[in-house]
Amino acid sequence: MKNFEYVKPSTMEAVADILQQYGDGAKILNGGTDLLVRMRDNLIKPQVVVDIKGISELRKIEYTEEGLFIGAAVTMNEVICSKIVLEKYRILAQSAHEVGSYQLRNRATIVGNVCNASPSGDTIAPLYVLSAKVKIFNKDGIRLVPIENFILGVRKIDLKSGEIVLGILLPPIKGQNGGSYYKHARRKDVDLATVAVAAFCNEGQWKIAYAAVAPTILRGPKAEEILNSLSEVDENTLIPAMDAATSEVTPISDVRAGKEYRLDMIRISLKRAVLAALELYK
Amino acid sequence: MKHEISFTINGEKVHLEVEPNKTLLKMIREDLNLTGAKEGCGAGECGSCTIIIDGKAVNSCMMLAVEADGKDIMTVEGLAKSGVLDPLQDTFIKNAALQCGYCTPGMLMSAKALLMRNPNPSEDDIKEAIGGNLCRCTGYKVILDAIKEAAGQIN
Amino acid sequence: MLKYVGHEVKRVDGLEKVTGYAKYVDDLKMAGMLYAKIKKSPYAHAKILKIDTSKAAALEGVKAIITGADVPNRVGLYLEDKTFLATDKVRFVGEAVAAVAAISEEIAEEAVELIEVEYEELPGVFNAMDAIKHDAPLLHEDLGNYKYGPIFFPKPGTNISNHYKIRKGDIDKGFAEADYIMENEFYVPHIQHAPIENHSVIALTEPTGKVTVWSACQSPYAVRKALSVAFKLPLHKVRVVTPAVGGGFGGKAGTTLEGITIPLSQKCMGRPVKLTYTREEDMVGSFVRQGCVAKIKTGVKKDGRIVAEENTFYWEGGAYTEYGVNIARAGGYASSGPYDIPNVKADSYCVYTNQPVGGPYRGFGMSEIHFAIEQNLDMIAIQMGMDPVEFRKINAIKDGGHTVTGQQLYNVGITKCIEAAEKDIEWGKTNKASGPNKLRGKGIACMYKAPSQPNNVASAALIKINEDGTANLMVTAMDLGQGSNTALTQIAAEVLTIPVEKISIITGDTDVTPYEWQTVASRITYCAGNAVKKAAEDAKEQLIKLGSIGLGLPAEYLELRDEHVVSSIYPDKKKSIASMALGLEMPDGSGVHGPIMGRGSFIPPNVRNTDKETGQGEKPVAFWTFGAQAIEIEIDMETGQIEVIKVAAAYDVGKVINPQLCRGQIEGGIIQGIGSALLEHQIMEKGKVKNPNFVDYKIPAVRDVPEMVIRMLEIPEITGPYGARGVGEPAMVPTAPAIANAIYNAIGIRINSLPLSAEKVLDAIKNNKSVACKVVQNNKGADGEGQVTCGIN
Known part of the structure; x- marks a missing residue:
């Protein structure tokens, strides 16, 4: 792995500044389960790695009249164990459970899965059917983008320079509902x-x-x-x-x-x- | 630029300077000489680097050393306390739940994290906990037996 | 009554492994250590025109760079066809062409990127059938000049590096007698050993020129020999130390990284050089299991007796077959499986291909040929309307029967193994599937295997008795996880009556521990076990002699009991082993004899060469291990996914040294067998491996484990220690064909290639791609009855 600068800002503004300054040379470190593998394989060689786990608002998972907000740094296992997710958005917990191994899910995040924008990302399809919106921060404000518009292609997402994903917003579900995620894979585990x-x-x-x-x-x-x-x-x-x-x-x-x-x-x-x-x- | 970090590992406080591009696994193995955790794939697929951070099992090959700042870390070397083996270590020996031993530290730490969060796990819970730990030698059955026994489910 | 042998003694390496204390090569850190990385070929077959290392050499922190010119000597265990770095040309994608040692891994990695290599690409061959064509590009133009062992038959001017032949009985007469003649074809692809520990080596050159390597290897002495040849060093100037090994399965037999780290260390005198492969490098750059095309023509009588068999095996040996030639040989001398067939013609060809290097893999050819043999048997039995179990019993080798080399066998356990597996799986009973669109089926497969080793390979053991009555046992049998340290200690304990916990076993240091040919071939319990037993008996004899003097009793009335020399007539007359460990102290204060040291040497008795033309011989191998597995599976008819429900395995292990560890070998083998059957396949495109990682090369994980019923039969091998035979490799051999047979049993579809992936199974179901048994002669009716073109699906 090539060397780089490591920074761990405590505010969104600071993150945005660094992202703006370094452009493509900056990479967000969240759970790191994808980033570190890509860096190890020298597929990417960032100048600066921005650890966002020091920003407390990104760790939030809360339900309001707007729906469920899952902060960018909330891990898969936190989602799987979240009562509100299990009660209202069970399909998301179910799909998160399909991601990697138990120990990987202690680090990996839903937002990381989304920003990675892999065609096989397990939690993304459930977000599509739950009409999720991606909450994006930039220094001029916040914008909400429907997940279908946010993901543009393989590893391509709608994030402009200086922008960072705050979290995912799942609108409230009214009335009878039920959902399920079916994954076909070669092996049962991982x-x-x-x-x-x-x-x-x-x-x-x-x-x-x-x-x-x-x-x-x-x-x-x-x-x-x-x-x-x-x-x-x-x-x-x-x-x-x-x-x-x-x-x-x-x-x-x-x-x-x-x-x-x-x-x-x-x-x-x-x-x-x-x-x-x-x-x-x- | 090196970063100064402090953390607790197996009950001991440590201060270190680390390069940003060093993985946590490498730091533990090379700077702290705790070589129990292994690198089997470097990509989170084999689980042989599994350690426990703040009570949770993680792949240390997929974490930067700098991320350990302020954390409480347990490695396989910290399982036995004052020379007394953890029940898992006892049952792994008793059931011959190891052969070459290369996956064993990671397997033990996944199992330990499980029993810490759930002292009475079902068979499915155990399988979930070690699903990310590959073993090429044993065929896993004896490992399941050892974990069940450590959880007090069989004698 | 045995006190240690046959008992569930706890693993002697358990404590060091559960505490994380056990040290593997990559765990070793030495002062001044340098880190190596290799430059790999992007081409499957190309001439090396030029290597420019100047930019890499200029990088700060780089201490040494080597290319093929630094390691020109050809080496190889059986055929000296490889160099440690490519010299004139590259022969597979991923082959090492240069290596760098630097003060950090990162710098070494950067330096490797700066090495510039110019190639001229050559046409390649990517499967055995193409490689044997007369106009195929040659991988080794110099094959005729290579050195090789006398039991191998390379064909210079072709890509065939060994052609092993069996000519038993009269094949034409056999087919003439047959009522049915059937032909079938099978294919087994390349797979990877995938031990969790990747290859790792540290080399250090001393000012005297002495080289020490710490190597994750199965065979320190064989490695020492190869290195001495490669680097023209006398044996005493090469020391191979092997700490704990994180799994081998054959992949760590022979030499790999040692030959790269040594020349680097020679350029950095006094500084250890470490090279540890990444998973990706390990999957491509170390041994793989060879691919194999198997064609079997069988002549059968109406009563089910097989009277003639013609087998042809083409092994896809990869770029170098220094080791692979012997797999072709093993496939030849075991070619008809554990069955007594009077007329056999077999041709086993080891073929060069521009693919990763084929080498030993748990089973050593037996998994591959039994995939063919055991499906072929089912196809014939079903074609003839016979029960596959009965058909096997009819043809199985009986006491006094003959193998394919004409060897006469006694104490043959195969029929008992079949009966045990048949019973444990409840043969003939169909269980209800777990859901709609699912079907159950059962299949059986048998196996036999002998250690594939030169006739006269040697083992040695030393035992030192300490003055407190404890002992040190020294061997170079390596515990790769199979438990040899425990089993060998049990054997020493049994003879010496010294408890297991009072014996330390020391292994793997060619300067210290005595000779062992290799830890391969399921030979250690047998070969090293015999050496240990003899060493312990030697020490015992010395103790009895001293006891006789000390007690004033004749030696023939003395025995060892509970750490004492004891009179068998007067039990109170005894003398402790401890008191005589350094010699016997006489009443006058003088001493006799000195320290007790037991020596044991062993060579399998009377194993002789076979005839070069016919492959016939009375005893070409040390012993045979027989076994059978019956397996129940469930198929998801909508997805093609196969779930293994239950495996009933029965092996004749001769004598169980440690039931827990023996069961562990069999369980582990079954799961590895399930991996090779359902999941594993090195996917290649023009020789380039497309899945060199655990993301896309899946080995079994915990939820792939079925119910397992293990039976260990004990029909003694008279030359084995306490009657023991080897079982490590046999454990995985029948699994894949038994699963394939179970698929047929469930849905009437025959798939003749591995892996039996969900995709392949569904394709066969949907498109009716079952491979039919090709009947070329049917004396009962018209020719070609039931005939369908034979192909690989």
Whole structure:
């Protein structure tokens, strides 16, 4: 690992100043579970590493009338154990539980997962179906960006120079709902998703998101429309939605799986995610 | 530029100057000569570098040494107290829950963190706790047995 | 009545390992230590035109740089075909072309980036079948000039580095007698050992020219020999020290990094040079398990007796086959599996390919050939309408039966192993699956394995009795985790009646501990065990002799009991071992004999060469270990995912030295077998490994563990210590074919290549890609019945 400057500011303003000063030469250190691996492999060689864990507001996880705010430095395990998450946004806890190992989840954060913008990031698809917004700080103020607009491509996000993500805002959910995340991987413990599907139903309206089948997480409008049109969703009636799923993804072949297999698995994952969501619907 | 940091490790206070690009694992092994924690992959996939920080198991290969400032760290060397083995160490020996021993320190620390947060874990809890610790020798069954026994579930 | 052997003695290395105290090479830190990094080839096959190290040399903190010119001597265990750094050309992606020693790893890494290498790319060969074509590019044009052992048969002018032949009986007559003749083909890809400890070496050159290496290796003496050849040093000027080893599985047999660190250390006199591979480097730059194409033609009688078999194995040996040639040989002399077949023709070819270097891997060819043999048997049995278990029992080697080399065997445990596995898995009973779209199935596979070692490999042990009655046992058998330190201590304790906790075992220092050929081949309990037993008996004999003088009783009425020489007639007449450790003190104050030191040397008895043309011989190996595994699996028909539910394993281990550790070997082997069956595969594109890390090379984790029922049978090997045979490697051999057979049992689909990944299984289900047994002759009906083109899926 090449050497660099390490700074640990205590205010957002200070972070913004450093980011503005160094531009691409500055990298945010949060959980570090992605950053350090990339630095070890010399894929990135930052001049300055900005540790944001000293900023207390980033450690907050709180529910207000605006919804649930999860600060940038809140770890996966904190989310998994959060009562409010388990009560109101269970699908997010479930997907966080799929990230890496237990010890990794003690460091890794949801916001880190989002900013990493990997197509297989486990917590991102649930954020899509929960209509999450990314809360971004810059010295002129705060802006809120829907997650779908925030993630632009593989490792590409909508952050301008001097900007930093404060956290994720999940709007309140009213009425009956249930959601589930189904991940298909090669191994049960610690693996990246070969494909994954997040399914969420609120007052009979479905939201579907696919992971690891395109450069970004994708919403599944066709599958959603079909599911919304069904009077009863079950193993048989949802087959057209499974077929639709294959038409709205563009997987590639890589070492984890071939394109054909991913297409097969997106169908099955959709089915399993939807049926599991129904089980939890209340 | 080196950074001055202070932390507690296995009950001892330490002050050190470290380069920013040194991982916590490297600092523990090279500067403190605590070589129990190992590097097996350097990428958070094998768990052999697992240590406990502020009561939580973490991969020390994926933390910078400077991040240890102000923390309370426990490594495998701190498990036995005054020459008395931790129950996990006893049950690992008793069950032959180790072979080459390279994964053992990390495995023990994952198990220790589990029992610290949950003294009465289910089999699933144990599997979750060590799911990120690879062992190529034992086939894991004896490790599960050892952790269960340390938790007082079997004798 | 044995007091230590056969008992669950606690591991003698347990305490140091649970406290983190055990020291592995990378844990060692020495004053003035330098750190090395290697420059690797980006090409699979290329001429090296020029290496410019000037920029790297100018970097502050760089202390030495070496290239192939610094290590020109060819070395190799069985065939001297490799150099430690590429010299004239590179032969695989990742091959070391230069190395740097610097004051820090970071500087060494930076220096490596500054080394400039000019290459001229050459066409490569990336599988065995392409490599044996007559117009294939040659990897080793000089093969004809390489040195090799007399039991190997390279073909200069080709990519074949060994062609091992078996010609048993009359193959034409055998096929003529057969009612059915069937042909099947199988493929096993490259996999990685993946011990959790990566390779690590420290080398130090002293002003006298003496070189010491601290090496994470399985075989200090074999390493010493190779280094002495490579660097033209006499053996006493090379010292190999091996501290704790973090798993080997064959990957740490032979030499790797030592040959790079030594020349660096020679340029930095007096400063230790450490080189530790990263996981990525380890997965590409150290040994891998060779790929293997296996073709089997079988002639069977209507009653199920196999009367003829023709096997052809093509081993994808990689860029250098110094070790791989012997895997091809082992595959040859075990080619038909644990079955008694009167007429066999086998050809086993070790083939150079532009891929990572193939080498020993737990099983030493047996996992690969049994994947073929054991599926082939099922395919034939099912084709003939026979039960796979019954079919195996019919053909299994019986007492007095013959192996493929014509060796006659007694005390053969295979049938008992089959029966035990059959019973424990509840053969014939189909269990209900755990959910919809899931199906269960059961499969069985057998195995046999002998230590693949030169005939006359030696082992030695020394025991020093201390004046307090404790003892020091010295061997160079390395405990790689398999528990040899404990088992060998138990054997010494048994003979000497000195408790295990009063014996210290010292291993792995070629200046101090006595000779051991290698810790490989599941040979240590047997070979080193015999040496230890003899050393202990030697010490015992000395003690009895002194006891006889001291007690005034004839030696034949004396024995060792509870740390004393005791009269077998008058139990109160005794003398402690401690009192005689430094010699016997006479009543007049004089002494006799001096310190008790036991020496034990062992060479497997009467192991002889086989005939060069036919491979036939009465005793080509020291002993055989037999075993069987029956496995129940569940298939998710929607995803192709396979879950192993239960494994029933039965091995004839001859004599269990330590039940807990023996079970540990078998359990660990099963899980490694499951990894190779379902998950593991070195994915390559034109020789470049695409998954050289644990992110994409998945080995089993805790949730991959099934229920395991382990049976250890004890049919003694008469030449083994207390009857023991080796079991470390056999433990993983039948797992993969048993799973493949279970898949067929569950869903009627035959998959003839590994891994049995979810993707491959689903593809076979969806697209009906089951490989059918190819019937080329059917004396009962028309030719070609049930014939389907044989291919690899």
